[in-house]
Amino acid sequence: MAELFKAxxxxxxxxxxxRHLPVKKQGLKLPVLESLGCRLAAEVRATEDVxxxxxxxxxxxxxxxxxxxxxxxxxxxxxxxxxxxxxxxxPPGRLGAGQAWRIATGxxxxxxxxxxxxxxxxxxxxxxxxxxxxxxAPGENIVRKGEDVSAGEVxxxxxxxxxxxxxxxxxxxxxxxxxxxxxxxxGIISTGDELVNPSERPAPGQVRDINSYTLFGAxxxxxxxxxxxxxxxxxxxxxxxxxxxxxxxxxMVLLSGGSSVGTRDVASKVIDSMGKPGVxxxxxxxxxxxxxxxxxxxxxxxxxxxxxxASTMVVFELLVAPLIRSGSYPVSEKESxxxxxxxxxxxxxxxxxxxxEDFIRVRLLxxxxxxxxxxxxxxxxLINTMVQSRRPGLHTRWERRG
Amino acid sequence: MAELFKAxxxxxxxxxxxRHLPVKKQGLKLPVLESLGCRLAAEVRATEDVxxxxxxxxxxxxxxxxxxxxxxxxxxxxxxxxxxxxxxxxPPGRLGAGQAWRIATGxxxxxxxxxxxxxxxxxxxxxxxxxxxxxxAPGENIVRKGEDVSAGEVxxxxxxxxxxxxxxxxxxxxxxxxxxxxxxxxGIISTGDELVNPSERPAPGQVRDINSYTLFGAxxxxxxxxxxxxxxxxxxxxxxxxxxxxxxxxxMVLLSGGSSVGTRDVASKVIDSMGKPGVxxxxxxxxxxxxxxxxxxxxxxxxxxxxxxASTMVVFELLVAPLIRSGSYPVSEKESxxxxxxxxxxxxxxxxxxxxEDFIRVRLLxxxxxxxxxxxxxxxxLINTMVQSRRPGLHTRWERRG
Numbered sequence: 001m002a003e004l005f006k007a008x009x010x011x012x013x014x015x016x017x018x019r020h021l022p023v024k025k026q027g028l029k030l031p032v033l034e035s036l037g038c039r040l041a042a043e044v045r046a047t048e049d050v051x052x053x054x055x056x057x058x059x060x061x062x063x064x065x066x067x068x069x070x071x072x073x074x075x076x077x078x079x080x081x082x083x084x085x086x087x088x089x090x091p092p093g094r095l096g097a098g099q100a101w102r103i104a105t106g107x108x109x110x111x112x113x114x115x116x117x118x119x120x121x122x123x124x125x126x127x128x129x130x131x132x133x134x135x136x137a138p139g140e141n142i143v144r145k146g147e148d149v150s151a152g153e154v155x156x157x158x159x160x161x162x163x164x165x166x167x168x169x170x171x172x173x174x175x176x177x178x179x180x181x182x183x184x185x186x187g188i189i190s191t192g193d194e195l196v197n198p199s200e201r202p203a204p205g206q207v208r209d210i211n212s213y214t215l216f217g218a219x220x221x222x223x224x225x226x227x228x229x230x231x232x233x234x235x236x237x238x239x240x241x242x243x244x245x246x247x248x249x250x251x252m253v254l255l256s257g258g259s260s261v262g263t264r265d266v267a268s269k270v271i272d273s274m275g276k277p278g279v280x281x282x283x284x285x286x287x288x289x290x291x292x293x294x295x296x297x298x299x300x301x302x303x304x305x306x307x308x309x310a311s312t313m314v315v316f317e318l319l320v321a322p323l324i325r326s327g328s329y330p331v332s333e334k335e336s337x338x339x340x341x342x343x344x345x346x347x348x349x350x351x352x353x354x355x356x357e358d359f360i361r362v363r364l365l366x367x368x369x370x371x372x373x374x375x376x377x378x379x380x381x382l383i384n385t386m387v388q389s390r391r392p393g394l395h396t397r398w399e400r401r402g
Numbered sequence: 403m404a405e406l407f408k409a410x411x412x413x414x415x416x417x418x419x420x421r422h423l424p425v426k427k428q429g430l431k432l433p434v435l436e437s438l439g440c441r442l443a444a445e446v447r448a449t450e451d452v453x454x455x456x457x458x459x460x461x462x463x464x465x466x467x468x469x470x471x472x473x474x475x476x477x478x479x480x481x482x483x484x485x486x487x488x489x490x491x492x493p494p495g496r497l498g499a500g501q502a503w504r505i506a507t508g509x510x511x512x513x514x515x516x517x518x519x520x521x522x523x524x525x526x527x528x529x530x531x532x533x534x535x536x537x538x539a540p541g542e543n544i545v546r547k548g549e550d551v552s553a554g555e556v557x558x559x560x561x562x563x564x565x566x567x568x569x570x571x572x573x574x575x576x577x578x579x580x581x582x583x584x585x586x587x588x589g590i591i592s593t594g595d596e597l598v599n600p601s602e603r604p605a606p607g608q609v610r611d612i613n614s615y616t617l618f619g620a621x622x623x624x625x626x627x628x629x630x631x632x633x634x635x636x637x638x639x640x641x642x643x644x645x646x647x648x649x650x651x652x653x654m655v656l657l658s659g660g661s662s663v664g665t666r667d668v669a670s671k672v673i674d675s676m677g678k679p680g681v682x683x684x685x686x687x688x689x690x691x692x693x694x695x696x697x698x699x700x701x702x703x704x705x706x707x708x709x710x711x712a713s714t715m716v717v718f719e720l721l722v723a724p725l726i727r728s729g730s731y732p733v734s735e736k737e738s739x740x741x742x743x744x745x746x747x748x749x750x751x752x753x754x755x756x757x758x759e760d761f762i763r764v765r766l767l768x769x770x771x772x773x774x775x776x777x778x779x780x781x782x783x784l785i786n787t788m789v790q791s792r793r794p795g796l797h798t799r800w801e802r803r804g
Contacts, residue, residue, distance in 0.1 A: 143784065208574050208576060262506060309567070
């Protein structure tokens with residue numbers, strides 16, 4: 001029956017798949033404003049300095065720093081107001097010794113000036129003279145030409161996922177179009193004689209399809225493009241023809257079990273009939289998630305995910321999500337199980353069997369600034385355990401418990 | 403000039419705005435598959451039990467538990483294989499004493515049975531008899547009718563943001579359409595005589611507009627619907643007519659400074675001319691982010707955000723993001739500054755001035771399972787400090803430093 005294959009660890013499973021990765025995608029050009037959340041196909045370099053000139057970071061007066069040295073409240077340095085910098089314009093001329101020009105935040109520093117005195121540290125003597133009550137050093141209250149970005153600098157690396165501030169960065173250097181890696185297209189096939197569509201009323205013995213819809217959301221949440229192929233009976237020819245179609249139209253296919261042995265056996269036979277290398281592993285030493293199939297068919301990953309809703313989500317997070325997010329698995333195996341681990345205190349002890357990794361659903365709470373993880377107990381067949389969890393996958397590995 | 407108003411704390415600012423909140427939105431019906439990331443306008447109740455019948459969670463045999471009591475490997479309990487449950491079908495008849503029916507994971511338990519024996523704990527004697535080598539208790543390896551969801555139960559509360567597993571939950575109870583709160587429409591106006599569009603080449607004294615694009619991304623990342631109104635000069639009539647249009651077409655408007663005093667003064671005059679209550683505060687005791695304007699005009703929040711890119715993002719996170727995400731501020735002020743605080747170890751000491759809250763940009767690293775926050779130093783006028791930060795807003799409040 002099922003577990004003829006050696007049960008792989010998550011690391012074994014990733015390594016077996018990694019020999020056939022990454023899943024490569026042709027780049028696609030997009031306007032910057034449409035690129036939020038996309039990954040860059042190539043690095044972006046600045047072709048000019050930002051800012052293009054020395055700029056004031058305060059409202060006040062542009063000066064020569066040396067004219068302010070020694071200034072105090074009781075003995076201010078007096079300078080002449082002899083010019084004004086208008087926003088967005090080049091200052092008309094050069095600032096001379098003993099002079100101060102009015103300047104606002106963001107204004108261009110006049111030639112000859114090397115610092116800005118904040119308006120708070122000046123007192124107006126008359127219309128044309130101010131006293132400076134505190135000295136400034138050269139460069140004070142100024143952003144230098146090229147201080148934010150220098151011409152030639154790589155501002156964003158290839159593979160980077162574009163965040164809001166990156167849109168600002170790209171705009172600042174005049175980039176209005178970027179080449180991105182298009183989202184992974186992921187076909188989702190539900191298998192199982194007991195399943196009906198959500199819109200149908202299940203007869204005794206039938207249940208509605210849960211996993212297709214959970215996976216649809218999970219793929220989307222990772223930045224992928226999910227496509228549903230409906231429910232397929234546990235029948236070799238039917239599954240084969242739907243799988244072939246899904247492989248033509250997508251970069252990756254998920255078979256959402258069918259929790260029974262029968263379903264899994266049909267799935268693995270169909271996959272193996274479609275070309276090399278076919279099934280790479282069948283069964284992983286993870287709870288929940290043991291009856292997982294991993295395969296490569298026609299250069300595309302195919303996963304047979306377990307039927308229990310919680311198991312499907314855990315295995316999705318471990319083996320499928322990294323591929324959709326980046327086309328490959330993280331290189332550091334140590335940190336890779338969960339991409340950005342959150343440390344939390346667990347509210348009760350949990351034991352795990354030797355040689356198996358257990359993933360416990362938890363509810364995350366914030367108490368007095370500490371993160372508390374409260375295990376959500378319940379069978380992995382219950383979707384409600386996932387709904388009550390903030391995120392799947394607190395990772396308790398037996399070896400670490402000593 | 404500017405800071406005539408008392409500088410508000412973040413809590414003061416939220417309280418002043420909260421008197422005019424929440425921003426209410428009419429519900430909108432959507433197919434479940436399009437609702438990922440949306441917030442529910444009303445709670446969702448189950449109208450039936452899930453599953454609708456007792457189900458097996460294992461591949462094995464349905465039995466009466468009492469027929470297995472006392473079974474051991476050396477002295478198995480023998481029972482007759484007298485039926486089979488087909489997936490998706492009602493078992494044909496009733497299981498009697500001393501009987502076992504073949505059943506797969508997910509199969510419907512026959513009447514008369516109260517437990518399932520895993521196939522691993524059975525040995526086949528002949529075609530019609532098995533020996534059970536380990537006893538089961540009533541209910542073992544079974545999910546009971548209604549154990550996942552009971553008819554009448556609230557499965558998702560109003561206001562809940564829909565995650566992948568919630569799509570599965572909704573499907574399981576036959577809900578194919580949900581009523582959601584439509585995304586907040588947010589108008590974004592850039593002000594400042596020094597700004598040009600990203601596609602233009604800045605002349606000396608000019609810089610490209612960064613904040614419109616950063617805010618566009620930030621609004622989207624919170625689930626809002628951003629709309630750009632371009633760059634407006636620091637001119638009363640021009641700003642007023644664009645702001646009026648933006649207020650008609652959106653639920654909220656962001657004026658992205660214009661970092662100079664001149665810009666801020668024009669903005670606050672225009673806002674105050676448009677109706678009560680107008681400007682609620684002008685200046686908050688936060689670094690970066692001090693020159694922030696908060697207002698309510700025509701029942702819509704209007705924010706004048708500071709011109710420096712880092713300041714804009716910090717203030718956005720503190721005052722704007724919660725409104726886009728949920729229409730109001732979290733009730734618990736204690737935890738509200740950052741919605742889900744992450745605890746990390748900072749790599750160096752940072753001091754803050756008394757009576758001011760400092761927000762330090764950090765790079766988050768994961769080292770040996772610990773979160774490390776490495777401050778990204780640099781002026782708040784540099785977009786690059788945000789690009790190098792994993793997230794804005796490690797919160798170091800002076801009072802806490804003792």
